[in-house]
Amino acid sequence: MSEPVLATHGLCKRFGALTATDDVSIDLKPGEIHAIIGPNGAGKSTLIAQICGGLASDTGRVDLLGRDVSHLDTQARARAGLGRTFQISALAMEDTVLDNVTLGALGATARPWRFWQPVTKNAALKETAMAALERVGLASDADKRTADLSHGQRRQLEVAVALTLSPRAFVMDEPMAGLGAEGSKQMTGFLDTLRAEAPILLVEHDMDAVFALADRISVLVYGRVIATGSVDDIRQSDEVREAYLGESA
């Protein structure tokens, strides 16, 4: 057994009377894709925010590479090796596609305090940025305004920004959301190759993608993990069927 790259231990978050996450303990091992599924309102977004640092947990702990990062803010967790993508694209729409990935490359250097040299003259930044665009197939759109990209291209750009960080673990919030069948298939193929680079914690509604990609699946219902297992385990679990698949199927 290899050490997990990312692990949560008993994460809880309450909003008043509502328990959004309840004692969530999951982990992410090297080379795997671990999918989190669950009906709307199951607490997936809360869990992501707790892992990535947007929300402070009431109790519980987040470990990254064996180190407790619970008390670090979002920036510090990113620098520690978390690469996150957003469900609703968080991109600088007024700027070019290249600008957006360059921001990621700049974040990876952690040296934004350079006020004089134009960013376009910085070969290292540009190289990292273009390499990431190349990998998601957006290289030819580098000079386009981000607002002019199609929805699917924005999802790709979202992943490209995370790539520039060379993270130790990816946390992806519904990367397939809003993609058509073709786009979804492409993204699935891409994520499949990505896992060798760093493991992916994948929150996703698209069941075809989840079943095609996941090494393990955890099912989150009302803030609790009711089952964790392989694709087959989850398909066959009566509990899951009843709590989740039964409703949506």
Added chain:
Amino acid sequence: MIAERWINCAVIAGILAVLVYALVADEPFTITLLTRVVILALAAVGLNIALGIGGLVSLGHAAFFGLGGYAMGVLASHAQTFTPLDLGFFTLPGTKSMPIIWLVAVVVSALAAWVIGLLSLRTTGVYFIMITLAFGQMFFYFSISWSAYGGEDGLSIFVRNSFPALNTLVPVQFFGLCFVLLCFALLLFHRLKASPFGLALNAARQVPERVETVGLNPMRLKLVAFVISGAITGLAGALFADLNRFVSPTMFSWQLSGELIILIIIGGVGRLMGPVVGACLFVALEHWLGGLTDFWHVWLGVILLMIVLFARGGLIGLLTGKEGAHV
């Protein structure tokens, strides 16, 4: 449509053409007016870093303008009365030397911007606007109640401060100094906007959550922008005080903060020459409309309303046919 680069060149050429005309026709008042344009533009270039790139709608930049002005007023008044400036634990002599005054103005307004920024950047949006406005007003009332430096009446400086090897009493020489400083500030704005810092700041304006997830601190980026911005506006304040040889609490007034934003909006937010175009237009309107009617602010209000409702992108936006300053 016209390329922005040509408009920028035309603006600088226009200013210099008016200068040449004023020199040939021997109209020192026109040079003074032109110096006013340049200084207001400098103050607005400062604000444009916070507002245009960082998206920080500061309605309190008069605080820095005023601090720069008072830095000049306080130092020069001590120099002209030959009394040392008592800072409690040590004393300083006053000075009439522009470079020293500028340095003090920049440092003092940068410090103030740092403190105000630390407090007001804890919030965003409307809170930020109201808080910067309130802190600006705080300096206004402070300057009124601080009677040692003139209180409500302000401070007069009898002779313009000096600059090595120049005679600043000659209007065109003082204009030249201000113009060179403006050009430096414009160069800084241009480089800053294209620099890694500018890229990150520009992203922090649009998607702070993204900036965080790539490991950068959007608040710190904005704070640094706010400090640089305040320092430049403070420098402009020191020049403005030297132009009038007078400082008073009106340099701290909230109307001035509003007017600085107006300059930028008229010209074009986040554009290199937006503040310069805005300042030209503003002073021209002030001079021309102000000569026609005592109530020229009504017309300024109407023009401003029309720009906000119908011409986003300002004058440069109209001319280039591009609404946004970016891409």
Added chain:
Amino acid sequence: MTLLLLIEQVLNGLQFGVMLFLMAAGLTLIFGVMGLINLAHGSLYMVGAFAAAAVAGATGSFLLALVAALAAAALAGALVEIVVIRRLYGKAHLDQVLATFALILIFSEGTRWVFGSFPLFLDIPDYLSGPVTLPGGIEYPLYRLALIIVGLLVAAGLWWLTARTRIGMQIRAGENDREMIAALGVNISALYTLVFALGAALAGLAGALVGAIQSVQVGMGEPVLILAFVVIVIGGIGSIKGAFIGAILVGLTDTLGGIFLPELFKLFMESGAATQTGSALASMAVYILMGLVLIWRPTGLFGARA
């Protein structure tokens, strides 16, 4: 420094506070419901004061003057909402700031055009002038006492309006969910105009009431507006309760600071320097209060948690 002086100053602070509340309530309501920052709120305060001064001058009746102030400010508010403000909902704050700043210029210079640059005077009516003796033998101006009572009554009325009436329910719903109340069949643009006019009327009332103890002049609204902003920042945007508590805090801090800080400094400084330092510091007191609240709670005492 006697107890009597202290009580008198507390009453003065209270009086200032409730008048600030009239301004802040409208601002916070307009922001809470429509998401709009309105710099021109101070102009509506001025409109109320000028309307009152003009009507009082023509008829000699203070009550008619107050009615005129309410009506003129509400009318100006409704007109401005329909012509300009309506186009600003959902726009960037920068646009709102600029457009309402433009309105200030238009209102201020327009008023100067009509009434001239000299201040007008609005007299306190005979039946409210002179001092009144409070329990404990404190002499206090009757008119200022009346202002406190009117302010408290308006605060109670606003609380009743938002908590107990159908229109208040719609207003509160509007803060939470615009689509929802539109779906419920409420005419949202009429509701917005109404809320704006209500806020304007409150500002106009404050302008008229304060106009009788200060002079009525162009530019009188903006200092009050900025203090009302401080109130809202302290109380939390959108909260009427926060506006009330913030207003009282600011009113008391400003009034008591101006009196007591110079005295305080005299304890350990020589008199001239103490007066200067004290009064300079007093002029900053409310802003320092605001800074402290910001450090403690960035969204204000009763603001929504981010």
